[in-house]
């Protein structure tokens with residue numbers, strides 16, 4: 001993201017980005033302008049947040065039962081002493097790591113999108129205090 005006022009390149013924190021989605025201004029580190037996102041950009045950011053949250057939920061839904069199943073299977077294999085094939089527990093663990101990796105990759109959206117921020121005071125619906 002870049003400041004629309006001084007072109008300073010901003011790296012908003014998660015909290016700042018979340019503020020922007022909720023139309024709360026953030027402060028430019030360099031010129032101290034209160035910055036907001038254009039409505040179109042705000043929707044793009046909102047969408048990124050929502051898809052990130054959706055993948056996070058999906059990850060929990062997949063990984064939770066998978067690990068329980070893996071744990072139960074491992075206990076069963078150890079206690080009974082029989083395995084469908086040699087190295088079965090290792091395969092379970094391996095698949096678990098692969099799943100976790102795929103989900104983490106899907107959840108991490110590192111595509112750069114250049115959001116242009118503009119000053120709060122430049123919004124048409126913002127009124128500058130006139131001199132009295």
Ligand SMILES: [Zn+2]
Pocket residue numbers: 003004005006007008028029030031032033
């Ligand atoms: Zn600035």
